[in-house]
Amino acid sequence: MINLEEISFQLISNVGEAKSLLFQALRDAREEKFEEAEAKVSTAESSMLKAHEVHFSLIQQEASGDKVQIPLLLMHAEDQLMTTETLKNIVKxxxxxxxKFSK
Known part of the structure; x- marks a missing residue:
């Protein structure tokens, strides 16, 4: 049995790091520090990958027939995961x- 509280906090931690990096990347881009911005996006993508791997473990559990009860904390973690994924695409x-406009 997977500890849902632990998984939720792993998701929140990885996604929180990614979200912070994405906003830093946006500030860097505004200041025309494009290499720094892209490096931060890349690091954020690594954090997002960790979060997706943790999330996938829940999907595997459910697929194996072990039903996952969704507590509010996990719902919040998944919400953060998806909104940060959207944020990543917008920041890119x-x-x-x-x-384009700095040239």
Missing amino acids: EMILMNK
């Missing part, structure tokens, strides 16, 4: 726009 586009 905004970096590209900043690059």
Whole structure:
């Protein structure tokens, strides 16, 4: 049995790190520090990958027939995961726009 509280906090921790890095990347792009911005996005993507791996362990558990009861903390963690995934895509586009308009 997987400890849902531990998984929830792993998700929140990894996603929180990614979200922070993405906002830093956005500030870097605004200041035309594009290499730094892209490095932060890359590090954020690594944190997101860790979060997705943890999340996938729940999917594997459910697929093996072991039903997962969804507590509010896990629901919050999944919400943070998905909104940060969206944020990542928006930040990547905004970096590209900043690059285009800085020329």
